[in-house]
Amino acid sequence: MSPPDTTRPSVRAFALGEYMTNCYVVRPIPDAAGGPCWIADCGSEPGELLDYVQHEGLEPEVIVLTHAHLDHIAGLFEARTRLGSVPIWIHRAEEAWLGNPLLNLSALTGRPVTGPEPDRLLDDGDELTLCGQAWRVAHTPGHSPGGISLIHEPSRQAIVGDALFAGSIGRTDFPGSSLETLITAIRERLYTLPDDTAVYPGHGPDTTIGTEKLHNEFVRA
Numbered sequence: 564m565s566p567p568d569t570t571r572p573s574v575r576a577f578a579l580g581e582y583m584t585n586c587y588v589v590r591p592i593p594d595a596a597g598g599p600c601w602i603a604d605c606g607s608e609p610g611e612l613l614d615y616v617q618h619e620g621l622e623p624e625v626i627v628l629t630h631a632h633l634d635h636i637a638g639l640f641e642a643r644t645r646l647g648s649v650p651i652w653i654h655r656a657e658e659a660w661l662g663n664p665l666l667n668l669s670a671l672t673g674r675p676v677t678g679p680e681p682d683r684l685l686d687d688g689d690e691l692t693l694c695g696q697a698w699r700v701a702h703t704p705g706h707s708p709g710g711i712s713l714i715h716e717p718s719r720q721a722i723v724g725d726a727l728f729a730g731s732i733g734r735t736d737f738p739g740s741s742l743e744t745l746i747t748a749i750r751e752r753l754y755t756l757p758d759d760t761a762v763y764p765g766h767g768p769d770t771t772i773g774t775e776k777l778h779n780e781f782v783r784a
Contacts, residue, residue: 629724705745706733
């Protein structure tokens with residue numbers, strides 16, 4: 564079996580819905596015509612993201628969820644309607660969350676949200692071959708119990724969900740959240756990455772590990 568391609572993937576963000584949730588389309592070779600892709604999170608009002616996938620003639624292999632709060636899952640059924648039965652992967656700690664509005668917090672908004680059953684449950688350290696490239700699963704809980712980051716070590720890129728933001732961190736006042744757990748996860752799973760690793764968060768602008776280690780007031784290196 565040949566090793567995964569280490570070409571730098573293209574990671575394109577779409578800020579979706581009222582929460583401006585960053586959801587990502589990842590392509591193994593930038594600007595290639597058509598071909599495979601995968602999606603990280605699929606929030607509400609996903610039309611722009613789905614239009615892009617279809618306009619570019621892309622073929623999604625999987626939707627990987629960084630966690631299952633409502634703003635990261637609300638567009639899953641629409642994605643399935645437009646793109647077909649794309650498999651959905653999530654950390655095993657949140658296996659039940661897609662079908663439970665209390666767990667995914669949507670019940671608190673008065674607009675309950677559910678998603679399809681997951682097709683695969685992920686664990687810390689899993690190596691995912693996505694579009695022929697190896698991405699590592701890093702369990703980064705604290706914002707939610709099953710929060711994960713997806714790390715492409717050859718190109719130094721990380722999709723981190725709501726664990727780490729530019730100058731901030733994910734909220735820890737939700738049921739199942741823990742500030743201490745989140746700080747530990749950031750220090751042990753993210754701040755150990757090279758300083759020039761690009762960080763793609765669930766909300767707000769991109770940053771780098773080095774920038775956050777120096778300037779993030781919530782979690783110092």
